[in-house]
Structures are given as C-alpha cells and as structure tokens.
Amino acid sequence: MMTDVQEVKPLLKPFVIGLDLGGTNSVFGVVDQRGQVLATTSIKTQSYKTVEDFVDASIEVLKPIIAKVGGIGQFKAMGIGAPNGNFYRGTIEHAANLVWAHDSVVPLAEMFSERLGIPVGLTNDANAAAIGEMQYGVARGMKNFIMITLGTGVGSGIVVNGQMVYGSDGFAGELGHITMERGEEGRSCGCGRKGCLEAYCSATGVARTAREFLQKTNEPSLLRELDHDVITSLDVSIAAGKGDKMALDIFAFTGDMLGTACADFAAFTSPEAFVFFGGLTKAGDLLMDPIKEAYAKYVLPIYKDNVKFLVSSLDDAAAAVLGASAIGWEM
Numbered sequence: 001m002m003t004d005v006q007e008v009k010p011l012l013k014p015f016v017i018g019l020d021l022g023g024t025n026s027v028f029g030v031v032d033q034r035g036q037v038l039a040t041t042s043i044k045t046q047s048y049k050t051v052e053d054f055v056d057a058s059i060e061v062l063k064p065i066i067a068k069v070g071g072i073g074q075f076k077a078m079g080i081g082a083p084n085g086n087f088y089r090g091t092i093e094h095a096a097n098l099v100w101a102h103d104s105v106v107p108l109a110e111m112f113s114e115r116l117g118i119p120v121g122l123t124n125d126a127n128a129a130a131i132g133e134m135q136y137g138v139a140r141g142m143k144n145f146i147m148i149t150l151g152t153g154v155g156s157g158i159v160v161n162g163q164m165v166y167g168s169d170g171f172a173g174e175l176g177h178i179t180m181e182r183g184e185e186g187r188s189c190g191c192g193r194k195g196c197l198e199a200y201c202s203a204t205g206v207a208r209t210a211r212e213f214l215q216k217t218n219e220p221s222l223l224r225e226l227d228h229d230v231i232t233s234l235d236v237s238i239a240a241g242k243g244d245k246m247a248l249d250i251f252a253f254t255g256d257m258l259g260t261a262c263a264d265f266a267a268f269t270s271p272e273a274f275v276f277f278g279g280l281t282k283a284g285d286l287l288m289d290p291i292k293e294a295y296a297k298y299v300l301p302i303y304k305d306n307v308k309f310l311v312s313s314l315d316d317a318a319a320a321v322l323g324a325s326a327i328g329w330e331m
C-alpha cells in the first residue's frame, strides 16, 4: 500500500519552479504541466556579491509566488538554466559573467534544494532551451534534434534518442566553440581560442562582421551612418529589413557559416531538425535561407533531405523560464 501512495504522490504536485539565471537578470516562474507560466518574479543577478546572498534574495522573492498557488507542497521540483551549468553535479562552474561563480564551482542546485525542500535540477541555458522545446515547443515529440541558441554567444543542446546529451562530465554540446577558421586569421573568441563559430554567428559576432565589412570596402550602406564601435546585430537586422545590400550580405555570410556548421553536426547525430532560438532568428528568412542553402551544399548526401530547419515557437520572454522549468519535470 505504501508503494502505491508514493507512486501517486507526484501527480498531486502540479507545479514546478523555473529559474532562468542570466548574467543580468534571474527570472523565476511558476509553471504548470502544460507550460503555462502562472507567476513570475526576478532579481538582478549581479547585485549580490556572494552566492549565499543570491540564494537568500531568491527565496525572499519566491515566497509570495509559491504561496499564490498553495505553498511549496504543490511543487514537484525546481529547474535551473544557467551559464556553465553542470547537470550531473548541479553546479555552476567558472562562469565568466557571474561575479559569484567566475572563479569557483558553486553547488547551486543543492543550495536551493536545502532551502526549498524539493528536488532541484540544473543545466546550462542552451540545454534548458532544448528541454523546453521538447516539452512545450516545436520539438515536442522529437527524439533527435539539435537546439542552437543565437544570443550573446552561440549555445547548443543536443538530443539523441529522446535524451539530452550531457557527455562524460556534463558539459557536452558546446557547438559554439567548434573551429570554423583555423590559424591566425580566425577571430579571437571569449573562450581564449580562435576561429570559433560563436565569434562569427553570435549577436556580437554579427556586429563584428558588420565592422569588418565596413572597413573592407567603400560600398554605400545604411550602416555607415552609425557609429561603427557601437553597431549591434539589431542595427544590421533593421538595415537588412530595408533592403540594404551590405546588411543582407552580412546575414548571408552568417547563415552560410551556420549552415556549413550544421552540415557537420548532422554527421554526428543525424538529427531530424535544427531548432534555432534567439534574437538573430528575428531576421527570419534573411538568415534561414542562407543556412539552408549552405547546409544543402556541404552536407553528406545521406542527410540531405530529411532535416528540418525550425525557429523556436516559444514566446521570447517566457522561453528561458519554460526551458528551465522543464528540467523540473525530469527530476
């Protein structure tokens, strides 16, 4: 009888907490099984000098949203998506952008679990995004796909046979740091190496491409009217939307490199889809068409016709919290 009771119990807990822990904001959400975000709250990640202070502040803001749905007894678990998050250990390890974790290993999952009394899972933000797509988004029902997040960096989450790939140490799937340009001419990357995909195809990479193109030629462009040092990928998007040739060329260059990389990724896991997420995807076909063209050009013929290129269907503001919360259902 006891066993029966224990097996039924999780069904009585209809909610999970999701935490999207970013370099600027930490956003918490109460999420139900259908992916509805019932309540959110947030704190500034960098306002706290130690992880203890960060967790204290988190618990304070969580209390009212937990109370709103009937207390902590209603929660199955908490999921956290964080930079350099390690799923196996529940730790954030040497995250360059976090003052309280940049030179240390922080056992954040355990700290939250002790305070809240529920299981807590943690993984990196791109993996969280992939789990979110699988649970609530365009990858629902898919067993093999690769999530590619195009933000300040390029992140990825790899799902094979219905399971997230974590690898031997929990850090699998750093596809943003595969080398696209070898040798000295490769752009320097935040990871300390040269020529990484991220140095070209992240939002900051696109801005770098814009500066390079502006220096390389005298071609007229709307981008010339802007201060070159502060140009952003959004500026490039806006100019491309107006038909500016150089801006279109920048997207063609970016898409070509992403498509070339995807052609190689296909050879690893034979995904049924690549799912893209992030601000750059707002450029729509301007980016997706060159990705598809390059993919078709460089991929091994056996993978050519079966791959879909999709853009995340999740609402931007909610996607990261949803992704994080989805880890909670897997606990």
Ligand SMILES: [Zn+2]
Residues within 6 Å of the ligand: 176, 177, 189, 190, 191, 192, 193, 196, 198
């Ligand atoms: Zn790199």
